Amino acid sequence: MRGFYGDAITRGTGRDTGRGTGMILGWDVGGVNTKAVRIDRGGDAPPPTAARAYEIQRDPSRLSSILRAVRGDLGDGRVEAHAITMTAELSQAFRTKREGVSFVLDAFADAFPATPLEVFAVGGLFVSPDRARSEPLTVAASNWYATAALVGRSVPDALLIDIGTTTTDIIPIAGGVPVAAGRTDPERLASGELVYTGALRTPAEAVARALPFRGGEASIAADGFALIGDAHLHLGRLHADEYSVATVDGRPVTREFAGERLARLICGDRDLLTDAEIDALAAALV
Amino acid sequence: MRGFYGDAITRGTGRDTGRGTGMILGWDVGGVNTKAVRIDRGGDAPPPTAARAYEIQRDPSRLSSILRAVRGDLGDGRVEAHAITMTAELSQAFRTKREGVSFVLDAFADAFPATPLEVFAVGGLFVSPDRARSEPLTVAASNWYATAALVGRSVPDALLIDIGTTTTDIIPIAGGVPVAAGRTDPERLASGELVYTGALRTPAEAVARALPFRGGEASIAADGFALIGDAHLHLGRLHADEYSVATVDGRPVTREFAGERLARLICGDRDLLTDAEIDALAAALV
Incomplete structure (x- = not known):
């Protein structure tokens, strides 16, 4: 991770990476999770990470304080730079990606006013916040490229499949470089390189049109009643601790609920269906 | 309507319908709309109706006051009885239909403590609140039967298709009587007599898996980003006044949004897609 971020920053901005003896924080600001990794110069230990579940559309104003909290989770020391990828700009909280990218960068500037920001762009370069604001489509949802570029260093020819809570990335890598056909999210949805099926947050009605019921099938009620995570939880494949988003009904993360x-x-x-019948619904979804 | 409700009450409870000179209010308490009709004895005019948009899951505690407000919209006079159908019991606000049916009946008892309640059951009979509480599945989501029984009086042999905001009922009527294969909602979803596709509230990802994009197709983002009502609105087929639910992003009901x-x-x-490209998305959904 260290070399990756260090190299990419050098390539993108032409700045000297040897600024001092502090650390770089690498961020992924998503719509429902905010994650960071701490890269210490010269450190050999696995880099520590921190994450907070935070749905930006429920309260965008909290982003600055979430960033400070995650940074606090990563210990003391001087931060040389924040290296950022994001998908939060797609949130319904923002009318356009342009608005969302600027909002995220504003939150970083507010949380860490004295520290430089480097924004990861599709293609593998880091760009300045000013350039990110003026060309938001190059930095919007660019994290898939970061993952693929890193994997390409170890496995030069591969098909990378990255299954997240909400989406799955399928990225061809050739000669150590991501060779995806799509760059923006709409292009990637068109090329099949971005699939809106994940392991947790995907609504059940986006996966199945009908579910097994008493020897036949019943059409699914398309009303946001359950997530794929509920199916995994019911089948014992997902631990409650791993269910990192709010339930659709606000009730607890237990097998019963x-x-x-x-x-x-x-x-x-539960008056109408047996536990075995509910298990059959879950099994049909995953 | 008058004769229908009158007869059904007689059949269901054995009570004398000639109690006095007041009116009967017929109710349909749904998950997102609360509607009522005023049936005056001996009146020849079309019965006045009233409705309020109210999503029970957002604040169940408001149901009593919503009921009083709708009743107020229907003018003065003595109410002999409230005749009730409901689908609100399916709301995520309730863990079971049993809990939901009791909650709705409690709200009526709170709003109108002195007036008898009659609850419509699948099969065409009205039952007492006590019986409705003890046999909730017979009164849960029974409104489709009421519609079909009424239509059957005018058209004895028909296939009734009732398209609502969220769902569509497809009900065979023979010899003036509904002859649906399913009684409960799960049975009706299995028989194809209840379809979870409506004209407004249905999430786009429940209708389409992919949408047209620049000569090809892009998979749909299954994240609750738009309703079918947005497609109808964008195409000019739905007036803003008819968009009777909250938008998914909380923004206004206009073509632009x-x-x-x-x-x-x-x-x-809007930075990425032209108006014509958005129109093509809408057209593919409806």
Whole structure:
């Protein structure tokens, strides 16, 4: 990770990476999770990471304080630079990616006014905040490229499949370089390199049109009643601690409540459906 | 309507319908709309109706006051009885239909403590609140039967298709009587007599897996970014006044904002997509 970020910053900005003996924080600001990694110069230990579950659309004004909290989780020391990727700009909180990119950069400037920001762009370069604001499509949702560029260093020819909570990236790598056909998210949705199916937040009705019910099939109730995470939880494949987003009904992350959410997918409830019938719904979704 | 409700009450409870000279209020308490009709004894005029948009899951505690407000909209006079159908019990606000049915009946008892309640059951009978509480599945989501029974009086042999904001009912009527294969919602989803596709509230990802984009197709972003109502609004087929639910992003019900919501379905925005490209997304959804 260290070499990757260090090299990329050098390539992108032409700045000297040997600024001092502090650390670089690498960030991924998503729509529902904010993550960071601490890269110490000369350190050999695995880099420490921190993350907070935070849905930006529920309260955008909290982003600065979330950034400070994550930074606090990564210990003391001088931060030389914040290296940023983001997907939060896609949130409904913003009317355009341009607005979202600027909002995220404003939150960093507010949280860490004295520290330089470097923004990762599709293509593998870091750019300045000013350039990121003026060309927001080059930095919007660029984290897939960062992952692919890093993997390409170890495995020069590969098909990278990265399954997240909400989406899955499928990225061809050739000669150590990502060779994706799409650059922006719409292009990547068109090329099949971005798939809106994940392991947790995907709504059940986006995956299945019908579910098994008493020997036949029942159409699914398209009303935001359950997430794919509820299916994994009910089947014992996902631990409650790993269910890092809010439930759709605001009720607890337990097998029992997940079962109630799943039952509602065919307008059922625990009076109508047995546990085995709910398990069958879950199994059909994953 | 008058005869229908009158007869059904008689059949269901054995009570004398000639209680006095007041009116009966017929209610349909849904998950996102609360509607009522006023049936005056001996009146020949079309019965007045009233409705309020109210999503029960956002604040269940308001139901009593909503009921009083709708009743107020229907003018003065003595109410002999409230005749009730409901689908609100399916809301995520309730863990089971049993809990939901009781909650709705509690709200009526709170709003109108002195007036008898009659609850419409699948099969065409009205039952007492006590029986509705003890057999909630017979009164849960029974309004489709009421519609079909009424239509059957005018058209004895028909296939009734009732397209609402969220769902569509497809109900065979033979010899003047509904002859649906399903009784409960899960059974009706299994029989194809209940379809979770409506004209307004249905999430776009429940209808389409991919949308047209620059000569090809882009997978849809399954993240609750737009409703079918946004597509109808953008195409000029739905008036803003008819968009009776909250938008997914909390922004206004205008063509411009609907276009932004639709663009986000393929992770686009107004910087990335033209108006014609957004119109193509809308046209593919409806």
